[in-house]
Amino acid sequence: MEARLQRQQAGSESRRALVLDAARAVFEEQGIDGASMREIARKAGYTPGAIYSYFDSKEAIYGALLSESLERLNAAVTAAEPADLSAGALLQAKARAWFTFFATNPRELDLGFYLVHGLAPRGLTSEWNQRLNARLHDALAPGERALVQLGFKPAAALRENTALFAHGIGLLLLQHTGRIRMFRQDAGDLFAQYLGALVLRAQSPKEQKTHAA
Amino acid sequence: MEARLQRQQAGSESRRALVLDAARAVFEEQGIDGASMREIARKAGYTPGAIYSYFDSKEAIYGALLSESLERLNAAVTAAEPADLSAGALLQAKARAWFTFFATNPRELDLGFYLVHGLAPRGLTSEWNQRLNARLHDALAPGERALVQLGFKPAAALRENTALFAHGIGLLLLQHTGRIRMFRQDAGDLFAQYLGALVLRAQSPKEQKTHAA
């Protein structure tokens, strides 16, 4: 077990992270319902009981994973630098950031959207849910602000941002489930296209940016 | 048990359907991973062992359900009648048909997209997968044809149809996971908007319907 070696050189905090890594890997391979504490422990080089020194329950692991995933998402969006100072470039940079984040780590989509149990949030309390929603919202807020800068009225910016998010998520889902191959299309290309058209539309003088496009 | 009564008046084939109905109901209530054979049997008015007269395994039930779900999807799309004879109305009718199908029966989304990760690689053979893909493709083909009628070149029609599907799926996912409330938006409205804009775009003379919008 390389995990065991790592363990001894590691502090308590990073050992917790080790468990989290193992959990992420298992969730990735088996799905969230398919993942077992035993398997997570095995992968972390632990016996099952040891996990409970770090997390109170399986759901606590799930929550920690989810939480951490959203932090990384926000970090990615925050770090995204626009190509130039235009609002259009800003929108593109921020939107690409979240899209790329989910495209690169498709399992984060599952985590973030509870793509388990028929999408129904099961164990997560609504308090949790709200926290998670808030962080997801944070990740999308920069794009929304850029849309306002681009000339959309607030309500329209919100609407367009929602649509943009849905578009991206839909493409990612199609890609992730292999369905997009059916159409011989590429999710990234299609997203770029939608994004480009949105920027163009914003700049078009005839667009009534109050109501719909 | 009314199920038991139905059973005696029914032939072997429709008794199989009875089991399927029970399975659908249980999947709907408990999610796919949460559903148990015991519960399906109970709801069908059978004892657990009896189910195996009709299906080889739990996954076989899942497959049959999936298959049947796609048939109903296709039936819904086929039955959809456009408001008038225009290609635009045709596109709208066909696209709304599948959107409404999934909006009304959100659990079908799970089935159709293996949103329960565990099931995707485990049980479904790629042969199965191809058959399912084909039927999903069938359901979307009328929309694609309408896009061609609207003036899109075949490649562009395919691309637009894919984007449209992704958009709808993304909205449905946001709605179904409760995430859309975060944006105070409505999935149906946004979909109608996207669809309307697509038709307008098709009719716009300046649109080069070869490449992207």
Added chain:
Amino acid sequence: MEARLQRQQAGSESRRALVLDAARAVFEEQGIDGASMREIARKAGYTPGAIYSYFDSKEAIYGALLSESLERLNAAVTAAEPADLSAGALLQAKARAWFTFFATNPRELDLGFYLVHGLAPRGLTSEWNQRLNARLHDALAPGERALVQLGFKPAAALRENTALFAHGIGLLLLQHTGRIRMFRQDAGDLFAQYLGALVLRAQSPKEQKTHAA
């Protein structure tokens, strides 16, 4: 496993009883908290899961055992025949019946008094508790009626009956825990003595059977 042989010749109802027998034996050997479903199953010749065809939970087994124990107690009391037609003989017969029941089956004392978990009723709902109390009360009622026949006023009969019960239970506890050997006494003798004195007291003319003795 002789249990296995018995099983095949037995109907469902008696197989349930088989499990109950095994449970009683295990509770006897290991105590209630020490008993495990695995062990009960093993002793009944089953795999652990099979038990759950007969009982919903470990507590359900405990409840069934308790319930059945109280029925046997009542049966023993009901069946007890007095030596002659006098009220004194009636009291002696009925009181000896419950005393002998618990003396012969000391584990029933544990069951009936929750001599577990520091005597605290844990899983048993108060509804259960009331039912059990009622049946215990039933077993003691004949003695109380005999005391009334002996001339005690109802309130005094209740008090004397309670004291008699406590006396017997105390002796049984001392015997059961081996403490009585410390005194080189015999529980049965002491109980007989108390009972005899009680009857004598009832017959004594000077006794004011309204208040205490």
Added chain:
Amino acid sequence: MEARLQRQQAGSESRRALVLDAARAVFEEQGIDGASMREIARKAGYTPGAIYSYFDSKEAIYGALLSESLERLNAAVTAAEPADLSAGALLQAKARAWFTFFATNPRELDLGFYLVHGLAPRGLTSEWNQRLNARLHDALAPGERALVQLGFKPAAALRENTALFAHGIGLLLLQHTGRIRMFRQDAGDLFAQYLGALVLRAQSPKEQKTHAA
């Protein structure tokens, strides 16, 4: 943690007592089987491993607690002062002492009588058992001596003392298990009554204090 503060001001011996206090508290709250070493440690301001510096095992703690409980019982009996110089008052004082001790600390009953069956045969050696018996005997000896002073012959005094003890224990058990409410009686009253009658009986000239009452 105030426990931690106490610890530093305390010698090794009293640190052991600290653990014992914590154990008593936990046993009191959770029952003997329900108590965990973790919880005892937590309450003592220690980590689990530290407990093993003071006690070899959980059962060793149980034994120590039991032992100490019996010392307190003896102390209570020794300290009990009779109302006057009569043998009757002496008996009453001593008997009330142990009765009150168990009535006030019902958990001590559990400890003293192994009412948790599991522990009786498992951990306590017979050597232990004898020591405990001896101390319990010590606590009851003053009462026995008072009975002799009251005029009972030694054998009768032993018998009456045993019966008295059983009576008290039975009442306490009924009270502690809530069963006495079923009879709408009070354990203390009934005990006082029994005790009073015993003293009267001793003083009655007709009583042949050789055999039974």
Added chain:
DNA sequence: AATGAATGAGCCTTCATTCAT
């Protein structure tokens, strides 16, 4: 003495599936 991470065995329970009837 004390820490606290870790073990290993065990707990109750659930479930897809099999098979004699």
Added chain:
DNA sequence: CATGAATGAAGGCTCATTCAT
């Protein structure tokens, strides 16, 4: 076809105890 008892494996979790530090 249908029953339903039974299996065997697995699930999440707890706990007394050990041991390197």
